Amino acid sequence: MGKLSATAVKAATRPGRLGDGDGLFLLVQPGGTKSWVCRVQKNGNRRDFGLGSASKISLAQARERARQIRTWMELGLDPLFERRKAQGVPTFKEATAKVLTAHRKTWRNEKHEAQWLQTLKAYAFPHIGDARVSEITGPMIRNVLAEIWLTKPETARRVRQRIGTVLDWAYASGYRESEAPMRAITKGLPKQPKKDGHFAAMPYSRVPRFVLKLRERESFSRLALEFAIFTAARSGEVRGASWDEIDLEEMRIGVQ
Known part of the structure; x- marks a missing residue:
C-alpha cells in the first residue's frame, strides 16, 4: 500500500519531493x-526515470x-530502451529525418543539408531505410x-559517417541497446x-x-586563397603564415 493518496497528490503545493514508496516520488516545483519520478538502484547505481506530469498521469498509473x-531493471533490461520500444522504434529513414531537424541550425547552408540527405537516399535507404534502428x-552497414x-x-566515407551519426542519435535516444560498431x-x-x-591546374586565362x-565571398579562407594565387606560395605556408613574415612596406612599393 502506497503512502500517498489521490487527494494528497491533488492537495500538494509545497515545493519538494513526496515519497509514495518503492522508489516512486511526486515532485512539486x-x-x-x-x-x-521513479528512482531505482541496482548494483550500487542509482537512476531516476521521469514518468510524466501528475496532471496527466494518475497516482495509480504512476x-x-x-x-x-x-x-525491467530486475531482468537486466534498460528501462529507457524498453520504453522507447513500447512507443515505437523509428526506421532509419524516420531517424534520419529527426537528425536532420535537430542539426538543421548547425548546417553551413541548405545545400549541405541536401547533399547530406542525398547520399543516404542514394546508398543507404535502398538497403536499411525501412529497417528499425534497433x-x-x-554486417548490414x-x-x-x-x-x-x-x-x-x-x-563511401561520407555515407559511413552519416549512417554513424543517425545511429549515434538512435543510441543516445534509447532506441538502440548498443552503439553501431x-x-x-x-x-x-x-x-x-x-x-x-593532385588537382588539375586552372588555365591561366580563367584565373581573373x-x-x-x-571576391564575392566573405571569409578568411577566401583571403588566404587569393594570397596564395598572387604569391604562388604553398598552401601550408599560407595557412601557417604570421604577420612578422610579411613586409607590408615592400608590398606597397611593389604595387607602385
Whole structure:
C-alpha cells in the first residue's frame, strides 16, 4: 500500500519531493507543477526515470509505470530502451529525418543539408531505410558500404559517417541497446586506394574571372586563397603564415 493518496497528490503545493514508496516520488516545483519520478538502484547505481506530469498521469498509473520499470531493471533490461520500444522504434529513414531537424541550425547552408540527405537516399535507404534502428547490425552497414567502398571511396566515407551519426542519435535516444560498431565495420572492408593528392591546374586565362568570383565571398579562407594565387606560395605556408613574415612596406612599393 502506497503512502500517498489521490487527494494528497491533488492537495500538494509545497515545493519538494513526496515519497509514495518503492522508489516512486511526486515532485512539486516552485511554480506549482507536479510530476512523477521513479528512482531505482541496482548494483550500487542509482537512476531516476521521469514518468510524466501528475496532471496527466494518475497516482495509480504512476505506480504501474514504476512497477514496470523496477521489473525491467530486475531482468537486466534498460528501462529507457524498453520504453522507447513500447512507443515505437523509428526506421532509419524516420531517424534520419529527426537528425536532420535537430542539426538543421548547425548546417553551413541548405545545400549541405541536401547533399547530406542525398547520399543516404542514394546508398543507404535502398538497403536499411525501412529497417528499425534497433535492428541495424554491423554486417548490414558493411553491405551498404561494400558496394561503393572501392569505386567511390570519398562518397563511401561520407555515407559511413552519416549512417554513424543517425545511429549515434538512435543510441543516445534509447532506441538502440548498443552503439553501431563503425570502427570494426571499417576494419572489415578492404583498404581503399590512396588519393592521388593532385588537382588539375586552372588555365591561366580563367584565373581573373575566378578571382572576381572568389571576391564575392566573405571569409578568411577566401583571403588566404587569393594570397596564395598572387604569391604562388604553398598552401601550408599560407595557412601557417604570421604577420612578422610579411613586409607590408615592400608590398606597397611593389604595387607602385
